[in-house]
C-alpha cells in the first residue's frame with residue numbers, strides 16, 4: 001500500500017484506484033460492504049424513492065433506520081414519486097458504477113456517465129458493451145427492480161440503450177467536461193465524488209458551482225455523500241475524504257441559489273468497528289436550481 005501524504009486528488013485515482021476491487025468490495029451485493037452496515041441499501045432506497053413511479057410505497061420511516069429527514073424549507077412533506085423526468089441526466093464521478101442511475105434511467109432519454117479515472121470509465125464501457133469479464137451488476141439491479149417494481153432484464157437494456165457517453169470529467173474545473181460543452185441537463189446526480197475529489201471546502205464550493213452550471217433552469221441536483229469522513233479504503237489502499245458537516249453543504253447550496261427539498265441523514269451504525277472508512281453519517285439530498 002502507498003500511504004498518501006497529501007490529499008488524494010484525481011491524479012492519484014488515475015494511478016491507484018482499483019476499479020474492480022472497489023466494485024467488488026462495495027457493490028457486489030445490495031447490502032454493500034459489511035463494515036458500512038446499511039450504507040448501500042439506504043442509498044438505493046433513497047434514489048428509488050426520488051425517481052420511482054413504480055409500485056413502491058416506501059416512506060422514509062419504513063426504511064427501519066435511524067434517519068433524520070430534513071423537510072423542505074416550507075415544512076411540507078416532500079413526495080417525489082415519479083415526478084422527475086426530462087431529456088438529459090448526467091452522473092458526475094460515476095466511478096466504475098452504474099447503481100446511482102438505476103432508478104432514474106427510465107425517466108431520462110439520454111444519460112451521460114463520467115469519471116476522472118480512465119480505468120473506471122473503461123469498466124463502465126465494458127459493462128455497456130456486454131464484454132467478457134465485465135462487472136456483475138445483477139444483484140444490485142435485482143434489488144432496485146424489487147423496489148421499483150421493474151424487470152431486471154428490461155431495466156438493464158433501457159440503461160444500456162440510454163447511456164450515450166462515458167466522459168472524462170474533472171470537478172475541479174469550471175466546466176467539469178472541458179473541452180466538451182454539454183447541453184443543459186434536467187438532472188445531475190453525484191455520489192461520493194465531491195468529498196473524494198476536493199481537498200478543501202473552497203474547492204468543494206467551486207465544484208458544486210460547476211455542477212449546478214450543468215443544470216438547466218429548474219434542474220434537479222441529487223447528491224449522495226458522507227459527513228465527517230476523513231478516509232476510505234479500497235482493499236488496503238487509502239483515499240482521502242474532505243470532512244463535511246450538514247451545515248457546510250446547506251450553506252454552499254444556499255449560496256449557489258439552490259433550494260433544498262430534501263436532506264436525509266443516516267448516522268453510522270457502528271463507527272468504531274468500521275475498518276474501511278470513518279464516516280459519521282451518510283446523506284442524500286435533493287435540490288433544485290431556480291427556474292428563470
Ligand SMILES: C[S@@+](CC[C@H](N)C(=O)[O-])C[C@H]1O[C@@H](n2cnc3c(N)ncnc32)[C@H](O)[C@@H]1O
Pocket residue numbers: 009010011013017092093094095096097100115116117120169170171172190191192193194196197
Ligand atoms: C468514492 S468514488 C465514488 C464512485 C461512485 N460515484 C460511487 O458512488 O460509488 C470517488 C470517485 O471520484 C472520482 N474522482 C476523483 N477526483 C475526481 C475529479 N477531480 N473529478 C471527477 N471525478 C473524480 C474517482 O475517480 C472515483 O471514481
